[in-house]
Amino acid sequence: MAQDVSRFGAVSLDELPDDLRDRIAVIAEKSGFVPNVFLALGHRPAELRAFCDYHDAVMERETGLTKAERELVVVATSGANHCTYCVVAHGAILRIRARDPYLSDRVATNPWSAELSRRERAIVDLALALAVDPGAFTGEDIDAARDAGLTDEEIWDVGAVTALFALSNRMAHLMALRPNEEFHLMGRLPRD
Structure with missing residues (x-):
């Protein structure tokens, strides 16, 4: 299953550090599933954390573009x-x-x-x-x-x-x- 997600495999949600697991759980709760990008990037928690932080800073702004x-x-x-x-x-x-x-x-x-x-x-x-x-x-x-x-x-x-x-x-x-x-x-x- 992990190879089906990415050629580099994937982690499970419970393998993520607590802060990332909690953050991704909110997304999973809202969407009904865990997007594969988080599981694929999860084997490098620092990079996943940085990606999520930058994503949210750029994509979740309340001003500018809708x-x-x-x-x-x-x-x-x-x-x-x-x-x-x-x-x-x-x-x-x-x-x-x-x-x-x-x-x-x-x-x-x-x-x-x-x-x-x-x-x-x-x-x-x-x-x-x-x-x-x-x-x-x-x-x-x-x-x-x-x-x-x-x-x-x-x-x-x-x-x-x-x-x-x-x-x-x-x-x-x-x-x-x-x-x-x-x-x-x-x-x-x-x-x-």
Whole structure:
């Protein structure tokens, strides 16, 4: 079973240090399962702790981009980076947060031409410019986002989310991280 999660195996929830076990238990309680990313990264508790701390600092902020818009960045950049785990896991979260069962599929499969609002298009275009060819990223990319109405705080959010998931995507590729089956239906079917 551990090899099914990651090519480097996985730990069980009870093998994690108390602080991480408690933190992941809250997520498991809310979702109904333990996302594989935590079990796969769990064999290096310090790295898992740092990942969780940075994730929460970037993704759970109360100002700037909405939580749905942050997930939009994750799905768009993860799609561009061909990261199956993040597309599937965060696609589920995007479906729930955006209350749209189709948005994540459109964005994950071709973020460059997905039909989006002007604001969403500006967010996705900025994220893709930074994610796909960061060496070519210029002030013109930021100016385009500003012209579309994004604030500097929101532009920073796009960059921070893009950067965090560049790390996450590459670790998922390294591990051959398998998405939990539960993610596939989340946000597609009404909750009981």
